[in-house]
Amino acid sequence: MKLLRINMGSKTVTEENVPEKYAELGGRGLTAVMINSEVPPTCDPLGPENKLIFAPGFLSGTSLVNSSRISIGAKSPLTGGIKESNAGGTVAAFLGKLGIKAVVVEGKPDGGELFLLRIDENGNAALLSAENYKGIRTYAVTEKLLQSYGEKNAVMCIGPAGEYQLASASIQTSDVDGHPSRAAGRGGLGAVMGSKGLKAIVIAQPGKRNDDEMADPEAFKEGATAIAKFIKEDVFTGIMLPEQGTASLVAAVNSMGAFPSYNATKGMLEGWEKISGDALAETIKKRGGETTHLGCAQCIVRCSNRFVDEGGEYVTSALEYETIWSMGGMTGISDIDIIARLDFLADDIGVDTMNTGVAVAVAMDAGHKSFGDGRAAIEMLEEIARGTEFGRVLGNGPEAVGRHFDHHRVPAVKGQSIAAYDPRGMQGNGVTYATSPMGADHTAGNLVGSYLGGVLNPLEAEGQVEASRNAQIKIAYFDCTGLCMLVASALASPESVDALLKVINAKLGTKMGHDDLTTMGLKVLGVEKEFNRKAGLTNKDDRLPAFFHEEPLPPHNKVFLISDEELDSTLN
Amino acid sequence: MKIKIKAFGSARKHIPGYEPESGMELELPAGSTIKDLLGHLNIPPDKGIAVSMDGLIAGSDIEIKDDATIVLLNPLAGG
Numbered sequence: 001m002k003l004l005r006i007n008m009g010s011k012t013v014t015e016e017n018v019p020e021k022y023a024e025l026g027g028r029g030l031t032a033v034m035i036n037s038e039v040p041p042t043c044d045p046l047g048p049e050n051k052l053i054f055a056p057g058f059l060s061g062t063s064l065v066n067s068s069r070i071s072i073g074a075k076s077p078l079t080g081g082i083k084e085s086n087a088g089g090t091v092a093a094f095l096g097k098l099g100i101k102a103v104v105v106e107g108k109p110d111g112g113e114l115f116l117l118r119i120d121e122n123g124n125a126a127l128l129s130a131e132n133y134k135g136i137r138t139y140a141v142t143e144k145l146l147q148s149y150g151e152k153n154a155v156m157c158i159g160p161a162g163e164y165q166l167a168s169a170s171i172q173t174s175d176v177d178g179h180p181s182r183a184a185g186r187g188g189l190g191a192v193m194g195s196k197g198l199k200a201i202v203i204a205q206p207g208k209r210n211d212d213e214m215a216d217p218e219a220f221k222e223g224a225t226a227i228a229k230f231i232k233e234d235v236f237t238g239i240m241l242p243e244q245g246t247a248s249l250v251a252a253v254n255s256m257g258a259f260p261s262y263n264a265t266k267g268m269l270e271g272w273e274k275i276s277g278d279a280l281a282e283t284i285k286k287r288g289g290e291t292t293h294l295g296c297a298q299c300i301v302r303c304s305n306r307f308v309d310e311g312g313e314y315v316t317s318a319l320e321y322e323t324i325w326s327m328g329g330m331t332g333i334s335d336i337d338i339i340a341r342l343d344f345l346a347d348d349i350g351v352d353t354m355n356t357g358v359a360v361a362v363a364m365d366a367g368h369k370s371f372g373d374g375r376a377a378i379e380m381l382e383e384i385a386r387g388t389e390f391g392r393v394l395g396n397g398p399e400a401v402g403r404h405f406d407h408h409r410v411p412a413v414k415g416q417s418i419a420a421y422d423p424r425g426m427q428g429n430g431v432t433y434a435t436s437p438m439g440a441d442h443t444a445g446n447l448v449g450s451y452l453g454g455v456l457n458p459l460e461a462e463g464q465v466e467a468s469r470n471a472q473i474k475i476a477y478f479d480c481t482g483l484c485m486l487v488a489s490a491l492a493s494p495e496s497v498d499a500l501l502k503v504i505n506a507k508l509g510t511k512m513g514h515d516d517l518t519t520m521g522l523k524v525l526g527v528e529k530e531f532n533r534k535a536g537l538t539n540k541d542d543r544l545p546a547f548f549h550e551e552p553l554p555p556h557n558k559v560f561l562i563s564d565e566e567l568d569s570t571l572n
Numbered sequence: 573m574k575i576k577i578k579a580f581g582s583a584r585k586h587i588p589g590y591e592p593e594s595g596m597e598l599e600l601p602a603g604s605t606i607k608d609l610l611g612h613l614n615i616p617p618d619k620g621i622a623v624s625m626d627g628l629i630a631g632s633d634i635e636i637k638d639d640a641t642i643v644l645l646n647p648l649a650g651g
Contacts, residue, residue, distance in 0.1 A: 235620045252645045556627065
């Protein structure tokens with residue numbers, strides 16, 4: 001396999017064979033190790049020294065189901081630390097099939113020019129001018145690029161927010177239908193892409209899969225077949241996700257009183273049943289949209305959906321739990337059509353739905369607009385696209401909004417907003433928010449399954465640090481594979497982990513065992529923490545905002561209970 | 573004793589005629605547990621339905637309180 005290095009300063013593309021030290025790395029593990037060894041930790045995230053790395057998982061591009069996840073890494077302009085943002089779509093499968101282990105974007109153009117990177121069906125790359133795409137939103141850019149290069153291509157692109165280099169800017173990737181509706185949303189990596197003058201990457205659909213890269217094709221096939229069976233037979237991935245997607249969680253988390261609402265002042269949204277997974281699926285079906293939708297290449301779960309308006313016209317794809325929460329719960333908006341419109345706008349402008357929904361909520365809490373005002377929320381997002389003074393504040397995330405209004409209640413860690421689980425109602429998720437090297441990030445170690453399964457009490461301190469630690473280690477190695485985190489629960493039994501090890505060893509030619517996966521996760525987390533330390537982050541950054549310790553959350557009226565010492569012990 | 577039940581996701585399939593708007597009310601003998609309730613509704617234990625009582629996840633041996641609100645939920649792992 002090869003590395004592509006794209007120097008935006010000299011406008012050159014070079015190919016390298018993958019160095020031996022990177023051979024067993026992929027996805028998040030590869031971006032973490034490369035950033036830690038190649039990016040000066042104290043550099044300006046938007047300067048020429050930062051690198052933006054696109055790395056499919058080491059199983060991406062193989063025949064394994066659900067393996068088309070791309071890790072995008074850089075030093076984050078939002079957190080000031082290392083960042084891996086993970087997205088679905090088709091791009092990871094394409095890069096893997098083309099034998100491209102990573103695309104490394106370096107340097108910065110002098111004159112503010114805009115480029116697109118074309119990778120053809122042979123894996124050859126070229127930089128082309130993208131001046132005619134300046135300022136264009138992601139849906140329009142993607143449509144034009146697919147018209148030019150063919151509808152089977154994969155696209156990654158930024159919108160106006162990325163060009164403005166705002167700290168909530170996302171990188172959008174195209175789904176199976178060619179919509180740029182899958183986001184590497186977290187950490188402002190769209191701003192890094194914008195700083196490098198890179199508007200889009202267009203990747204040709206590869207031809208036949210190259211099995212020469214496989215150490216043991218027969219063993220791989222056996223393991224891959226077993227994994228598909230585990231995923232199909234699991235209740236969550238085989239039944240629940242296909243029926244309702246992640247929106248099932250709206251009922252669960254509200255029922256547990258842990259759905260941060262009205263800028264995290266309540267644990268239940270009034271009218272949440274109107275935006276539940278049941279209501280969403282019913283609305284979609286009634287209008288002729290699609291549930292059980294194929295969004296990502298090689299997905300057999302199909303948690304995606306295609307949300308349409310009352311006239312049956314496309315609005316957005318994969319209206320998901322976290323966005324329903326950020327654009328709904330946090331803002332007090334219980335109108336699913338407004339939430340769907342906000343989801344589309346965020347994707348189209350190119351901002352993280354979570355950081356942006358929370359930024360809107362902080363503005364509402366500070367008195368800028370009223371909670372529940374959907375029209376105002378839409379107008380606020382449009383301000384980001386127009387690049388107004390307030391739009392730029394909003395597009396820089398909740399902390400920027402908090403500073404703007406001098407408002408104390410900003411639910412963020414290391415500058416990044418929390419996700420859809422309040423740390424006072426799900427204490428262990430608070431541990432993950434505080435201690436993950438990524439900033440507040442539910443994908444770094446989510447314990448909601450343990451709470452629903454009754455194996456951990458979400459309201460007590462006991463057991464939370466250990467549970468968060470174990471979840472963070474597991475997801476850290478999972479993010480190296482290219483597998484979607486939603487299938488992790490189906491691959492939890494010893495037998496299913498054996499199958500996972502079989503495909504990993506067959507692909508890489510290794511002899512890993514169960515403990516080696518833990519070692520891989522610990523290594524990734526260790527490298528990420530090392531970078532953050534060298535970048536100047538300390539244990540004082542591994543804390544939740546004070547209001548989580550001071551303001552009880554109804555209905556359980558709990559505060560966050562985990563001590564600083566316990567937080568410090570999580571990953572040390 | 574009287575309890576209120578709300579059901580979501582696949583749990584609804586186990587309750588014929590369930591009305592999402594109003595939920596349903598049920599009379600159970602005092603001292604009934606979550607396991608008794610699921611048995612009463614003919615929901616097999618292997619369906620993995622999670623149950624909350626008044627906002628707290630309740631295991632199968634937990635005794636149901638009079639006037640409780642019970643929510644039947646999909647088993648989930650997080651998104």
